[in-house]
Amino acid sequence: MDVKAIREQFPILNQEVNGHPFVYLDSSATSQKPKAVIEAVDTYYRNYNSNVHRGVHTLGTKATEAYEGAREKVRRFIHASSTAEVIFTRGTTTSINTVAYSYARANLKPGDEIVITPMEHHSNIIPWQQAAKATGATLKYIPLQEDGTISLDAVRQTVTNQTKLVAITHISNVLGTVNPIKEIARIAHDHGAVILIDGAQGAPHMKVDVQDLDCDFYTFSGHKMGAPTGIGVMYGKKELLENMEPVEFGGEMIDFVNLYDSTWKELPWKFEGGTPIIAGAIGLGAAIDFLNQVGMEEITAHEQKLADYAMQQMKTIDGIKIYGPEKRAALVTFNLEDVHPHDTATVLDAEGIAVRAGHHCAQPLMRWLDVTATARASFYMYNTEKDIDRLIDGLQITKEYFGNVF
Structure with a gap:
């Protein structure tokens, strides 16, 4: 990978923050956008902004072709x-x-089980809490091992014949744990359950083949993979989607509307009520083109080197606590002894380095780690070992500052 050439495609990286060259280490929260995506969205709004599927005029046709493309x-x-x-x-x-609304609430009943893990993002916990309350189903958790991974034995012990749905993250946004999705899907299916994968941290960073994984649902967001905010994807096996009811009703998703009843369009449009996120979808298409041009396998390999280098360098800092397994995806979550992570992030920001601090929308996992918050540095295709060196220098400055304060 020519990382220098890749970085040149991201205009936001070419600036100073607080008098220092900008280092962005918060891609797990949202990634930066390449020129190709910015230009694709700009071109849509400048040249063929129109609604889709509804008009036969030239701009409407062009917008529809781009959206469906x-x-x-x-x-x-x-x-x-x-x-x-x-x-x-x-x-x-x-x-x-x-x-959770369209499938789980329609198919679960008292005595059924929903199985998730303590490492889930709130977005993959709360919907299942609510579905369990609404249906009388039981919410169960696969226990974590000491290093923040899950064992297949633990999966087998937790998933039973009463389990109807398993929901699990592809990659933990806190621990960097890469879960064995294909094997977990096989266990779920052996018990007659369906499986949903939270791919928010997976799709941007590794090659995803939903047919090979044999997952029933795979979900991800565009803004973490170079696309605009406000656009995402719900993949579902066709036979499941065909038997699910829409959760939003209105224009675009209907076939026929009568005074007292209506029928729905065929897939995928029955789930896309109202004017869709046209510019976002076009931007997502441009982002996928960009990722394919770079190569997903190359991105994964580059990020693995960065993660390994970051782990190696951060371990040289006295008083640092790193959370998660040794082998991980492209992020490192940590705390400095006697320094609140918000203070760590504030000092780093003063050095022009952007990291995340807080509970990362994973409060159950924070309690499992016995902390209230952590700091997190996350990497993407445009990061370099030099960025990590800057982070290490910034952490040493943080230690020195708070050592002098106390």
Whole structure:
């Protein structure tokens, strides 16, 4: 990978913050956007802004072709068997909630089980809490091992014949744990359960083949993979989606509307009520083109080197606590002894380095770690070892500052 050439495609990286060259280490929260995406959205609004599926005029036709073309790009990107299985949503949160409302509430009953893990983002916990309350189902958790991974034995012990749905993250946004999704899906299916994968941290960073994984639902957000905010994807197996009811009703998703009853469009449009996120979808298509041009396998390999280097360098800092397994995805979550993570992030920001601090929308996991908050540095294709060196220098400055204060 020519990282220097890649960085040149991200205009926001070419600036100073607080008098220092900018280092962005918060891509797990949201990624930066390449020129190709910015230009694709700008071109849509400048040249062919129009609604889709509704008009026969030239701009409407061009917008529809671009919107549906983006759907085909998503299909190929995740290796879905049909564009009917690719639903555009506002993001991972909306996608998971759609499954929780449309599938879970219609199919679960008292005595059934929903199985998740303590490492989940709130977006993959709260919808299942609410679904369990609404249906009388039981919410169960696969226990974590000491290093923040899960064992397949623990999965087998937790998933039973009463389990109807398993929901699990592909990659933990706190620990960097990469879960064995294919094997977990097989266990779920052996017990007659369906499985949903929160791919918010997976799809941007590794090659995803939903058919090979044999997952029933796969959800992800565009803004974490170079696309605009407000656009995401809910993949679902066609046979499941066909038997699910929409959760939003109105224009665009209907077939016929009578005074007292209505019928729905075929997939995927029955789940896309109202004017869709047209510019976002076009931007997502451009982001996928960019990722494919760089190469997903190359991105994964580059990020693995960064994660390994960051772990090696951070371990040289006295008083640092790193959370999660040794082998991890492209992020490191940590705390400095006697320094609140918000203070760590504030000092780093003064040095022009952007990291995340807080509970990372994972409060159950914070309690499992026995902390209230952590700091997190997360990497993407445009980061370098020099960025990590800057982080290490910034952490040493943080230690020195608070050592002098106390």
